[in-house]
Amino acid sequence: MDSQIKKIHQQLVTKQISCTALVQEKLDLLKENTHNTVNSLLDKIALELAVKVDAKIANGEEIGLLEGIPFGIKDVYMVQGTYTTASSDLLKNYKSAYTATAIQKLLDAGAIPLVKENCDSFGHGSSSENTIFGAVKNALNTELVAGGSSGGSAVNVAKDYTVFSIGGDTGGSIRQPAGYNHIYGLKPTYGRISRYGLMAYASSTDCVGPLAKSIEDIRILLNVMSGKDIKDQTTITSTEIKEDSILNNGKVKTIGYFKNFVNNTSIDPKIKADFLATLEKIKEQGITIKELDFFDSDTLVSTYYTLAMAETASNLSRLDGTNYGNRIEGDNLKDTYAITRSENFSEESKRRIVGGNQVLSQGFSDEIYLKALALRDQISDNFDKDFKEVDIILSPVTPNTPPKIGDSLKDPLAMYLSDAYTVGFSLGQLPTLTVPQGTSTGLQITAAKNQEQTLLKFANFLKETI
Amino acid sequence: MSKIMTVDVLSSIKGAQSSETVNKLFDVIKNAQPNNNNSSNNVNYNCVSLNDLREDVVMESSALEKKIIIENFPKEKNGYLVVAKVIED
Numbered sequence: 198m199d200s201q202i203k204k205i206h207q208q209l210v211t212k213q214i215s216c217t218a219l220v221q222e223k224l225d226l227l228k229e230n231t232h233n234t235v236n237s238l239l240d241k242i243a244l245e246l247a248v249k250v251d252a253k254i255a256n257g258e259e260i261g262l263l264e265g266i267p268f269g270i271k272d273v274y275m276v277q278g279t280y281t282t283a284s285s286d287l288l289k290n291y292k293s294a295y296t297a298t299a300i301q302k303l304l305d306a307g308a309i310p311l312v313k314e315n316c317d318s319f320g321h322g323s324s325s326e327n328t329i330f331g332a333v334k335n336a337l338n339t340e341l342v343a344g345g346s347s348g349g350s351a352v353n354v355a356k357d358y359t360v361f362s363i364g365g366d367t368g369g370s371i372r373q374p375a376g377y378n379h380i381y382g383l384k385p386t387y388g389r390i391s392r393y394g395l396m397a398y399a400s401s402t403d404c405v406g407p408l409a410k411s412i413e414d415i416r417i418l419l420n421v422m423s424g425k426d427i428k429d430q431t432t433i434t435s436t437e438i439k440e441d442s443i444l445n446n447g448k449v450k451t452i453g454y455f456k457n458f459v460n461n462t463s464i465d466p467k468i469k470a471d472f473l474a475t476l477e478k479i480k481e482q483g484i485t486i487k488e489l490d491f492f493d494s495d496t497l498v499s500t501y502y503t504l505a506m507a508e509t510a511s512n513l514s515r516l517d518g519t520n521y522g523n524r525i526e527g528d529n530l531k532d533t534y535a536i537t538r539s540e541n542f543s544e545e546s547k548r549r550i551v552g553g554n555q556v557l558s559q560g561f562s563d564e565i566y567l568k569a570l571a572l573r574d575q576i577s578d579n580f581d582k583d584f585k586e587v588d589i590i591l592s593p594v595t596p597n598t599p600p601k602i603g604d605s606l607k608d609p610l611a612m613y614l615s616d617a618y619t620v621g622f623s624l625g626q627l628p629t630l631t632v633p634q635g636t637s638t639g640l641q642i643t644a645a646k647n648q649e650q651t652l653l654k655f656a657n658f659l660k661e662t663i
Numbered sequence: 664m665s666k667i668m669t670v671d672v673l674s675s676i677k678g679a680q681s682s683e684t685v686n687k688l689f690d691v692i693k694n695a696q697p698n699n700n701n702s703s704n705n706v707n708y709n710c711v712s713l714n715d716l717r718e719d720v721v722m723e724s725s726a727l728e729k730k731i732i733i734e735n736f737p738k739e740k741n742g743y744l745v746v747a748k749v750i751e752d
Contacts, residue, residue: 294735521732521735530746535671549685571697613684
């Protein structure tokens with residue numbers, strides 16, 4: 198599909214549609230939708246902004262490419278004055294006092310925020326069922342999960358309720374729902390987009406990224422949101438990716454894939470067959486395919502969850518109901534903390550917080566936490582070695598098709614293991630794009646750090662090739 | 664106070680216990696053989712160089728920001744936050 202942003206921009210400029218009508222249409226779709234994608238609608242502000250865009254066009258003023266383009270925001274981003282619930286009881290009445298940097302950049306470019314989108318509570322989940330707003334239903338089959346944690350964002354884009362949405366990806370939370378709902382979703386290099394104003398889950402892998410229906414829209418949004426930010430000192434400098442620089446594949450000569458991802462019994466046979474067939478098609482184009490060795494799924498998932506739980510236990514320790522949040526009074530301060538947290542966190546969030554405190558506590562940290570850090574170093578070293586041999590690593594997004602709603606909550610281990618193909622790239626802090634091609638849950642394209650241009654270029658090549 | 668703190672106390676979650684599912688993940692790590700047991704953290708440089716530290720600046724919050732912060736107080740009296748009763752133990 199071609200750029201939706203450019204198409205709508207053209208329709209606005211040539212007055213084929215008014216921005217107000219466009220925004221109203223999308224708001225109506227969101228309001229009526231039965232996929233549980235909406236935590237709160239930003240209808241008042243959206244319509245006010247739309248009127249301003251229409252006035253500008255009527256006055257013959259030039260508008261920017263993103264001006265008047267309606268978009269969605271995962272409900273873990275601060276947007277001043279809006280409810281930011283993280284789909285949790287604890288923050289169900291919490292209002293953002295400030296706006297996240299990435300979102301502010303989009304607002305500055307004139308994009309119009311429509312909706313705070315349903316997701317797993319605090320990003321804790323891979324199915325968007327761990328939420329107080331009801332499980333998000335898959336865009337293609339409402340009996341199946343939408344994926345997660347950015348499930349509401351992926352479904353809104355897939356159903357055209359938003360032109361694009363901004364998700365968050367800690368261990369696959371953009372890429373996996375993008376795959377489950379057949380759209381594009383990018384986890385950029387760690388630090389390329391500021392995390393300021395994104396509610397922290399695991400700070401060392403948290404990434405801000407776009408979900409959209411075209412590669413070109415992903416490029417446009419990445420350029421707008423990227424850049425160093427004084428409010429997030431882990432941000433890195435990056436250069437703008439030009440449109441013509443990603444159009445043809447002149448650079449990618451060798452791609453690699455992890456043979457243990459496909460040569461095991463836990464992958465769905467159809468996904469495996471489709472993935473191998475895709476490799477063959479790529480080979481026919483004269484590209485060399487290399488088998489790569491990698492860590493087994495159990496090690497990847499366990500390393501990721503050990504570190505993510507440790508980080509989330511620390512990050513969420515601030516949520517005690519003192520300054521904000523749904524405080525439940527107890528006999529004294531400590532009792533108040535404990536009741537507030539016990540009553541307001543979901544079972545999944547509690548499981549992760551307790552696990553995190555367990556590995557960080559004395560007696561466990563050497564045996565588990567520090568060892569997981571050492572494994573992470575080894576995983577990252579492995580990637581460095583791989584990218585000396587290949588330009589791109591290609592992998593399926595998930596080993597299996599989306600589960601039925603209700604199944605993941607019954608079997609959390611199965612849910613954790615469903616992240617086997619996404620978490621490794623998070624630990625490596627590498628840019629990875631889900632494309633809706635190749636297998637029924639898409640493909641992941643991964644490049645070396647800061648090589649988003651190569652990644653988008655290869656995505657365009659795949660679009661033409663398979 | 665006892666020096667041994669259980670996970671429910673550490674987590675401030677009443678009745679919290681370690682999860683069997685999560686322990687299975689930890690067992691994988693316990694049994695793993697990394698080639699270097701001490702992370703040197705030498706792969707992902709996320710720390711900020713001393714030359715790149717920002718200046719300390721005091722930034723006044725906007726009136727709207729202050730208003731929303733007060734609105735978020737779980738308990739408020741005359742514009743001030745009311746905290747739970749503190750008992751030293």
